[in-house]
Amino acid sequence: MPRALITGITGQDGLYLAELLLSKGYEVFGFMRGQNNPKRELVEATVPGVKILTGDLTDLSSILRALETAQPDEFYNLGAISFVAYSWENAHMTSEVTGLGVLNALEAVRLYSHDDAQKVRFYQASSSEMFGKVQTVPQKEDTLLWPRSPYGVAKVYGHYMTINYRESYGMHASSGILFNHESPRRGPEFVTRKISMAVARISLGLQEHITLGNIDARRDWGFAGDYVDAMWRMMQQDTPDDYVISTNETHEIREFLDLAFRQVGIDDWAPYVKQDPRFMRPAEVDLLIGDSTKARSVLGWEPKVGFPQLVQMMVENDLAEQKLNLA
Missing domain, CATH: 3.90.25.10 (UDP-galactose 4-epimerase, domain 1)
Known part of the structure; x- marks a missing residue:
């Protein structure tokens, strides 16, 4: 039975991804902040098969403890302070969680994997907000990033750190540059x-x-339930890479x-x-507006x-x- 650890399990993506993985026979662990998280009941009711672990992306040791408990084959880092407007009011906290939290997650996976960097496959939830003041239309994987919010800046940091860990340590680390995706769980x-x-x-x-x-x-709006399928497909590839996930419509x-x-x-x-x-x-x-040609051709993914x-x-x-x- 494959095992997966998901940060940001309380968000729409975390819930849809957990449902998908459970349907595929995974043992799923959800990582959330605090013993009294108000969304814990939501997770338990929506995806009762998920085993909940508590910790914080700003605390490296808690991520390591979660890895030791879950022993995952795949680590999906969806955790972030993701409301863009809030990031101007709390730029420091957004940077700590959405930016440095990625570094903590990557470092925890590296330390946990020891000499076998391929042991845990890592997914980073990157964002179309990284494109910000767009330099090309549509936006592709190699489009220049020009973020226009503290949230976007933090996501750029996490995105490039994921690439750096992939190139520096040979980690199976991929980023999904997801364009806006919505659902009744938003x-x-x-x-x-x-x-x-x-x-x-x-x-x-x-x-x-x-x-x-x-x-x-x-x-470029899509359905969150479709987009988590793209995340899973990235983790099944022999070679890690970065992919734009979008509907290609605006x-x-x-x-x-x-x-x-x-x-x-x-x-x-x-x-x-x-x-x-x-x-x-x-x-x-x-x-x-994204160009998801690469994801469609390499991953066989398309929005439904x-x-x-x-x-x-x-x-x-x-x-x-x-x-x-x-x-």
């Missing part, structure tokens, strides 16, 4: 889930409007609003949407859920949740 602070929840509540008369920032920003937030409101029978969303400068980024990323289906899935989920709360 946190409510993210704009897509913020919209789907608000649309559900507005349609039920529980909310009057939604306040957003830049609704002209364009993103959509404005306005389009997300169009589809979400239409799902509840509202064609004109303008009366329900307000904009507030407080929700604007200090340095905006205007356009992200399209943009309209993704929006429909999220709104239907939030409608069901809100109706359940009313019952």
Whole structure:
């Protein structure tokens, strides 16, 4: 039975990845912060087959202890402070967890593996936010990185450190440069889930409007459940490498609003949407669109859920949740 250790198990990617690995017969260990983590019950309810280990990406010794317990064949580092807007308010903490946390994870794997650097295969969750002020359209694996947020900068550090450990120690370390991916499990602070929840509540008369920032920003949105399959495929390759994972399409937030409101029978969303400068980024990323040709050809991966289906899935989920709360 293969064994896997997942940091960031409480996030949407961690939950979907755990489900995928369990379905493939893995023994799965989830690494999370603190004994009283409020999301522990969510993990236990969603993926009851996962064995939970506590620790912190900022504490190298706790990662080593988790490795000794889990004895994994594959280590998926999904842990991060991942809300971009928050990273300006807490740049230091974001750098510690999202950046230096990667170094701690890599070093722990190196020390645990001793002389056999191939023993544990390592996956790093890189991000399209690393491209920031994009230099080419679409963005590929060799596109110049120009991050526009403390989060993006921290992800660049982790990305290059993963490459450095691969080249320096011969580790099987790969990075997935994942473009925006969403799901009903996305946190409510993210704009897509913020919209789907608000649309559900507005349609039920529980909310009057939604306040957003830049609704002209364009993103390459996919389904998180599809993207974790790409992570697993990277770990099955004989040679480690870096891959852009994307739908190769871009959509404005306005389009997300169009589809979400239409799902509840509202064609004109303008009366329900307000904009507030407080929700604007200090340095905006205007356009992200990936080129996942390499992943499609080498990994045999392709997204299965399209943009309209993704929006429909999220709104239907939030409608069901809100109706359940009313019952």
